[in-house]
Amino acid sequence: MLxxxxxxxxxxxxxxxxxxxxxxxxxxxxxxxxxxLKTENLQITGSFKVRGAYxxxxxxxxxxxxxxxxxxxxxxxxxxxxxxxxxxGIKAVICLPDGAPIxxxxxxxxxxxxxxxxxxxxxxxYQKALRLSEEKxxxxxxxxxxxxxxxxxxxxxxxxxxxxxxxxxxLVPVGGGGLxxxxxxxxxxxxxxxxxxxVQATGAPSMKNAVEHGQIxxxxxxSTIADGIAVKKPGELTYELCGKYVDEIVTVTDDExxxxxxxxxxxxxxxxxxxxxxxVAAAMFGKVDLKGKKAVCLLSGGNIDVTILSRxxxxxxxxxxxxxQLMIELLDKPGQLKNVSKIIADLGGNVISVHxxxxxxxxxxxxxxxxxxxxxxxxxxxxxxxxxxxxxGFKLL
Numbered sequence: 001m002l003x004x005x006x007x008x009x010x011x012x013x014x015x016x017x018x019x020x021x022x023x024x025x026x027x028x029x030x031x032x033x034x035x036x037l038k039t040e041n042l043q044i045t046g047s048f049k050v051r052g053a054y055x056x057x058x059x060x061x062x063x064x065x066x067x068x069x070x071x072x073x074x075x076x077x078x079x080x081x082x083x084x085x086x087x088x089g090i091k092a093v094i095c096l097p098d099g100a101p102i103x104x105x106x107x108x109x110x111x112x113x114x115x116x117x118x119x120x121x122x123x124x125x126y127q128k129a130l131r132l133s134e135e136k137x138x139x140x141x142x143x144x145x146x147x148x149x150x151x152x153x154x155x156x157x158x159x160x161x162x163x164x165x166x167x168x169x170x171l172v173p174v175g176g177g178g179l180x181x182x183x184x185x186x187x188x189x190x191x192x193x194x195x196x197x198x199v200q201a202t203g204a205p206s207m208k209n210a211v212e213h214g215q216i217x218x219x220x221x222x223s224t225i226a227d228g229i230a231v232k233k234p235g236e237l238t239y240e241l242c243g244k245y246v247d248e249i250v251t252v253t254d255d256e257x258x259x260x261x262x263x264x265x266x267x268x269x270x271x272x273x274x275x276x277x278x279x280v281a282a283a284m285f286g287k288v289d290l291k292g293k294k295a296v297c298l299l300s301g302g303n304i305d306v307t308i309l310s311r312x313x314x315x316x317x318x319x320x321x322x323x324x325q326l327m328i329e330l331l332d333k334p335g336q337l338k339n340v341s342k343i344i345a346d347l348g349g350n351v352i353s354v355h356x357x358x359x360x361x362x363x364x365x366x367x368x369x370x371x372x373x374x375x376x377x378x379x380x381x382x383x384x385x386x387x388x389x390x391x392x393g394f395k396l397l
Contacts, residue, residue, distance in 0.1 A: 002147045002241070004189050007154040007182070010055040014155055017087070018051050019043055021156075023163045023296065028267055030283040033290035036167075037264075037280070038160060041272045041302030045079040045107070047228075048179060048300050049143070052152030053080030056141055057088055059148045065090050070138035072096070072122065072129035075104030076228055076301050077143035082111035093132060095125040100227065101273075101305030121222060122175075123232045144178025145235025154182030160296060161190050168293040171279035173300045174198035174207050174249060175229030177238025183298070184245035197288050198242065198249035199278040201226045201257065207234040208249040211242055225254045225312060228275030228301055250288060252281040255319040260284055262316030264299070273304035274312070321379035323352075325371065327397040328389065332358070332368040340370065343388045350375040369397075 024037045040048040057069070068091035071081040078094040085092035092113040096105060097120055109115050116132070118125040133140040142149065156179075160167065170187060172180040177198075184196040200208050201224035210216045218233040234242075242249070252260075257274050260281035264270045272280075279297035282288055304312070317323040330336045337356070344351060353373040376382050386396060 002150055002185060004186065006147070006151040007158060007186050010051070010148075010151045011155045011158050013055050013058050014051055014152065017044070017054050018155070020159055023160070024268060026268060026297075029263060029280060029297075030290055030295075032292065033283070034294040035283060035290070036164060036294075036296040037268065037270070038156065038296050038298045039270065040156065041270060041276050041299040045076070045083055046301055046303040047076035047079065047276075048153060048156060048298075049073075049076040049080035050083060051080075051155055052143075052146075052149035052178060052182070053077060053141065054084040054087075055152035056146060056148040057081075057084040057090065060139060064139040068092065068136075068138050069141050070095065070129050070132045070136070071141040071143065072125040073143055075100045075108070075303060078104065078108040078113070078115075079111060079303070081141055082108050082113035086112045093136075093138060095129040095132070097121050097125045101303065102307070103305045104303050107303070121230060121232065142235070144176035144181075145237050146178070147237065150178050150182040150185070150237070150241070152182070153179045154186035156298070157183045157186035157190070161187065164294065164296055166294060167194060167296055169195040169197060169288070169290060169295040171197045171199055171282055171288060171295065171297045173226075173229055173275050173278045173298065174200045174242075175204070175231040175275065177207050177234045177242050179298075179300060180246055181238045181241035185241055188245045195247045196245065197282070198246050199282040199287070200249060200251050201229060201274070201278060202251040202253050204230045204232075205251050206231055207239065207242055208251060210234050210239050211246070211249055224257075224274065225308070226257055226274030226278055228273055228303075229278065248288070250282055252278050252285065252287060255315055256281040256285050258312045258315035259319035260316075261304070261312050262320060265313075270299065271302045271304060272299050273301045276301040321376060321382055323374065324376055324382045325373050326386070326389070328370045328372065329395040329397055330368050330370055337370065339392065340372070340389065340394065343392060344372075344374065344385055347381070347385050347388060348377070349381070349385050
């Protein structure tokens with residue numbers, strides 16, 4: 001059984017392995033709340049996962065260690081297991097979905113683990129890992145549905161209880177549920193008054209559905225930029241713990257996650273992956289009422305693939321009103337573009353691309369269309385520019 005003693009035991013085992021990550025004040029992310037960030041994205045291997053993986057490794061028998069271990073992961077658990085295995089001289093085979101970010105795959109290999117790419121998502125990698133465990137005799141290390149792994153993740157709550165003893169609420173990313181189970185169990189045991197909120201992507205709400213419907217369900221598919229929490233089916237143990245200790249689970253969209261990643265980069269110089277930013281997205285977009293409360297968002301990981309970072313930033317800029325696209329119908333005569341440019345410039349907008357095309361069949365023979373992409377400050381700024389253009393007589397589509 002999971003006990004508070006096992007969490008303290010895990011903390012002692014991790015003392016010289018995992019970092020005690022900082023808590024950073026973030027006043028602008030959620031106006032009206034006293035918001036802090038728990039920076040597990042700066043943890044060794046770039047994720048909290050090393051806590052549970054390493055502690056689990058210390059609990060194996062000598063016989064189990066000798067046979068080697070197998071694990072499945074979307075990337076972060078893989079790195080945690082690989083590092084823990086390397087430090088303990090144990091062979092590790094890691095099954096990852098073939099869509100896992102290249103950076104996570106290469107990082108896992110760099111720790112000395114053998115990587116097995118599996119077609120599909122996390123759940124497909126899970127089935128492959130189980131088959132290898134049976135065929136080769138490896139000890140299977142579950143990424144979340146394991147008491148020792150959960151105890152290891154619970155050490156974050158021990159740190160938070162010392163760093164923010166008067167915290168009112170904790171927002172935690174949820175995939176399979178190992179992280180929030182450990183944090184919720186530990187925090188509720190130490191301080192039952194603290195509210196613990198889970199956050200999932202709208203494209204992968206497996207734990208939210210399970211808790212609301214009172215039974216574990218398997219999603220037919222998952223789709224989200226938060227690959228670290230794209231889990232079709234939560235664990236039985238984590239489902240039970242979430243139902244008992246978690247106050248509420250909410251969801252955020254990919255656009256909201258992108259905006260949170262961008263805000264963390266700009267305001268706090270922190271790089272987070274999609275799964276690591278969902279807690280901040282929930283705070284930024286009012287998914288949980290934090291007004292007047294002292295709250296902490298857990299940044300669970302920072303292993304974002306740089307190849308998709310630019311796309312995420314672009315989505316984040318659009319979501320936060322930092323860029324916009326205008327389609328303007330004009331009469332094709334001299335001075336039109338000059339007038340449009342002057343209005344935008346006078347209001348402080350920055351034109352970054354312009355596309356001009358003639359009218360199509362069915363439009364005015366002298367008509368044309370102007371598609372402009374702008375850098376703007378926020379949605380209010382966009383509204384000002386749109387109003388000024390329409391007031392001048394331009395037709396916006």
